Amino acid sequence: MNFKRFILSLIVIVLLITGCKIIWNRHLITVNAAAVSPVSDWEYEAVMKRDILCLMLAYPETITGVDKVSGNEVYVLLKSGKKILYDDRKEKNAWQKSGNPDLQDMMDQLYSLSKITEVLPNYYNPGCARVYPLLKEVYGMSKKSILSNLIKVSIGYKYVEFNGNNKAAESLKAVMKELLPLSRQSHKVYAASFPSSGAFNYRLIGGTNRLSSHAYGIAIDLNSNKYDYWRWSTREEGQKRLNAYPQEVSAIFEKYGFIWGGKWGNFDIMHYEYRPEIILKARYFSERPVSGIPWYDGLQSSQEAWEYIWLIEESL
Numbered sequence: 001m002n003f004k005r006f007i008l009s010l011i012v013i014v015l016l017i018t019g020c021k022i023i024w025n026r027h028l029i030t031v032n033a034a035a036v037s038p039v040s041d042w043e044y045e046a047v048m049k050r051d052i053l054c055l056m057l058a059y060p061e062t063i064t065g066v067d068k069v070s071g072n073e074v075y076v077l078l079k080s081g082k083k084i085l086y087d088d089r090k091e092k093n094a095w096q097k098s099g100n101p102d103l104q105d106m107m108d109q110l111y112s113l114s115k116i117t118e119v120l121p122n123y124y125n126p127g128c129a130r131v132y133p134l135l136k137e138v139y140g141m142s143k144k145s146i147l148s149n150l151i152k153v154s155i156g157y158k159y160v161e162f163n164g165n166n167k168a169a170e171s172l173k174a175v176m177k178e179l180l181p182l183s184r185q186s187h188k189v190y191a192a193s194f195p196s197s198g199a200f201n202y203r204l205i206g207g208t209n210r211l212s213s214h215a216y217g218i219a220i221d222l223n224s225n226k227y228d229y230w231r232w233s234t235r236e237e238g239q240k241r242l243n244a245y246p247q248e249v250s251a252i253f254e255k256y257g258f259i260w261g262g263k264w265g266n267f268d269i270m271h272y273e274y275r276p277e278i279i280l281k282a283r284y285f286s287e288r289p290v291s292g293i294p295w296y297d298g299l300q301s302s303q304e305a306w307e308y309i310w311l312i313e314e315s316l
Contacts, residue, residue, distance in 0.1 A: 058277035163217035
């Protein structure tokens, strides 16, 4: 009996250690999920205000205000006179959120600014949900208008076309100003970055009828590896690729408003996409709201930010 108890105790200890390791490895994702999954009315409102603030800061030339039409309908107002619903209040699975997202769906999964050591869980893809009416307003309503907004950006040895609106091309230039010198010092950084696999490409996302972010000229693929993309390789192969990837590269891109496809469960390790709203939320609102503390706590203050906070408070 004592021997059996000893074996059972040993099994429990092993399970506890294994469980702690899993919890530690997934800690950031658990915290992130909690931070964007409000469980009370006041928390929902705080997260909504945070999301709208990040959107206004990210797209200042496009988003002009916010309007509460009824108890449940909040809209972001655009310079063109159009408006976009924040939350349609519909229950959606991961594919529905990606295929037909509202603004709340787009902002829901929190992006991690920390270095990651494991491929993230399936369907945890912060930034993959894209609200196309917003992208069209910012970067171009049609292929013709997008083409007219493209400018050439030097990436060291050649040029790529990137959208000039909303500081997208300017931000890519800033990335390259830091990345090129680093690539000359580190073979790993150079091999991960060059040659680029392309930027603007008016095409659909594979397996869908939705335009790729490349179609808007706001994404760039760096040097491609056969294990970079979840459709090309297994998660185990993706993990090996992630282990070898120099995340100094992603840190530079994130500094200037780009998200990295390596931080998606459906990984796309060569892919970088200009999504300042996702980065702003990750930078300032990575913790869930706390009752009694202003919803905008943690924000790096600026005159522009305070004007938006006042506008949101007055409108909602």
